[in-house]
Structures are given as structure tokens and as C-alpha cells.
Amino acid sequence: MSRDTRPSDHVVELVTARSGGACEGRTGCPNLAAEIHHRTGRQMGGSREAWINEPSNLMHLCCDCHRWVTLHPTDGRRLGWLVRRGVEKPIEVSLYRRGGLVLLDDSGGWEPTDRAPVTVHHSTCECGVKSPPQHLVDFLDHWEDEHVRDCPRVVPSRWDDVLEVWEYPRFPEFERTEEPEQVAADRWRPTVHSTALPRAAGTWHTHWRNP
Structure with missing residues (x-):
């Protein structure tokens, strides 16, 4: 039954x-x-x-x-x-x-x-660009990866003639925030x-x- x-x-x-x-x-x-x-x-x-x-x-x-x-x-x-x-x-x-x-x-x-009822997440680059609102935090990882390709704050790797080594590239910092979705x-x-x-x-x- x-x-x-x-x-x-x-x-x-x-x-x-x-x-x-x-x-x-x-x-x-x-x-x-x-x-x-x-x-x-x-x-x-x-x-x-x-x-x-x-x-x-x-x-x-x-x-x-x-x-x-x-x-x-x-x-x-x-x-x-x-x-x-x-x-x-x-x-x-x-x-x-x-x-x-x-x-x-x-x-x-x-x-x-x-x-x-729903919280949305944002990521803001130090260059001032802010991501579209995302319902899942994991989606911010993809947005940040795409953004650094054209971000003006990225310093590419370069050769140091004095130390005779390659310097590591510098990538911008991101700040993540969340807020209620209205x-x-x-x-x-x-x-x-x-x-x-x-x-x-x-x-x-x-x-x-x-x-």
C-alpha cells in the first residue's frame, strides 16, 4: 500500500x-x-x-x-x-x-x-570593470578569466636584462560582492x-x- x-x-x-x-x-x-x-x-x-x-x-x-x-x-x-x-x-x-x-x-x-529570495554575485576588477550579475559564484571564475585577456592592468612577462631572468606577469586583483536580486x-x-x-x-x- x-x-x-x-x-x-x-x-x-x-x-x-x-x-x-x-x-x-x-x-x-x-x-x-x-x-x-x-x-x-x-x-x-x-x-x-x-x-x-x-x-x-x-x-x-x-x-x-x-x-x-x-x-x-x-x-x-x-x-x-x-x-x-x-x-x-x-x-x-x-x-x-x-x-x-x-x-x-x-x-x-x-x-x-x-x-x-535570490542573491546575485559580482566581480569588480581593479581597472574598474564590473561583471554582470551571476547567480552562481562559479560563473565569476569564467568571467575573470575572459576579462584578463583584454584588461589594461595586465603586465606581461618580460626579460630582465640585469638579472637575466624572465619576470612573472602581473594580473589584476578582483573584489567579489553579493547583493539581493530585486x-x-x-x-x-x-x-x-x-x-x-x-x-x-x-x-x-x-x-x-x-x-
Whole structure:
């Protein structure tokens, strides 16, 4: 007999009370909430971690918003609607809920916060050039390697006539910083709402704009 990996009736009641029956997703969504979304997924066969089915890991979404976050995992993480397993707990990660930045708790409540769900990293060369924001620190290594090829602060190796040796080349120093990534939460919204159009079998009429 298979395990029931769904949230308990009590937890569903807490999440439903929090949403008031309205979608907790995008800014100004006119839909009623219809589905429970796990910010950190249950994985195949479910998960034995108790917090998976706690209110802080659950969002009450309409079908449109739930499908969108499933199809756009990268943007979903930027909004805090998805949380990487093993990196952070959902209760510690903020999310954009109806356009506002909030932290969810396990009592079915929420509180506003100014802490963005995603941190971006920068590298600044001593020549003054700053890297584009990167979500992974490892990407800065590649940017720095590419930058030193044309950096004016690089001093190439040269022959010392006095000591009769080759001098080592000099490469610039880099300073790395990180900051919260601010996201316009209403940037991801449908241009045409699916309920306004007849839906044919196997088609999806919601068109999301991501400028």
C-alpha cells in the first residue's frame, strides 16, 4: 500500500485560510486558488521530510500560475516560488506573493520582508570593470578569466636584462560582492488570460510575457 504524501487536511485548511481562496501567485491574478504548489518538490514517490508538507513550503495557486512555475523553473526560483532542495529551507526563503515580498511560516501566516529570495554575485576588477550579475559564484571564475585577456592592468612577462631572468606577469586583483536580486514581481503575467478563451484539447491559451 503506497504512502499518502499529500499535505494533511489541517495543513490544507491553514493554507486555504491564508489565501482566502484567491491565488497567491502573480500580481493582480483574478483567479481562484485551485491547486497546492510545493516550493521544494516532493520528488518521485514522495518525501519523508516533515517540512515538505508544512505551510511555509506550500502556495495556493490557480491552474495558470501553477502551470507557469512548472514550465519556468529558473524564473520560479527568482520569485521564491521554487526552492532548491538541500540548499535552503523554504521557511528561510522569501517569495513574491501577489507582488509583495514575504516570508511564510508554518502556522499559516506570513510577514513582509525586504530580503529578496535570490542573491546575485559580482566581480569588480581593479581597472574598474564590473561583471554582470551571476547567480552562481562559479560563473565569476569564467568571467575573470575572459576579462584578463583584454584588461589594461595586465603586465606581461618580460626579460630582465640585469638579472637575466624572465619576470612573472602581473594580473589584476578582483573584489567579489553579493547583493539581493530585486525582481519586478508583476513582470511575469499573462497577456491573455486562459479563462477568456475556449480551451481546445491539448492546447494552452495563456501567453506569458517576459520582457
